[in-house]
Amino acid sequence: MSLKEQELNEITGGAITATLFNSIARLINTVLDLGRTVGSSIRRISNRNYC
Numbered sequence: 001m002s003l004k005e006q007e008l009n010e011i012t013g014g015a016i017t018a019t020l021f022n023s024i025a026r027l028i029n030t031v032l033d034l035g036r037t038v039g040s041s042i043r044r045i046s047n048r049n050y051c
Contacts, residue, residue, distance in 0.1 A: 044050065
């Protein structure tokens with residue numbers, strides 16, 4: 001079966017795949033971890049607790 005050029009132009013796609021969803025979830029977790037690290041560093045510096 002072969003498609004004509006007109007039929008090929010009408011093909012649409014772009015559903016959210018599991019890979020895209022996992023990448024977004026990983027990005028959110030990375031940003032949250034980075035925020036925790038920065039917040040802990042600021043708190044340790046303000047309390048002068050470096051150890």
